[in-house]
Amino acid sequence: MDMRAMEDDFKVCLCRNKTKKEVIDFILENEIKTLDELREQGNVGNKCGACSEDLEQLLQMAYE
């Protein structure tokens, strides 16, 4: 899925009920650099794991 094409309120992690904007804001506010940090500190992407690739994209996009 191309995260750039998704709206801010797209539910990127269904298990943890987190939107694209919520995740990007969390990444920037907490200077998150890796998927592991995001999973542990953000409580996102740490259940079924289906959103891992999408979260990786958001990690890249956040710092562009």
Ligand code: FES
């Ligand atoms: S959809 Fe994100 S952990 Fe399941």
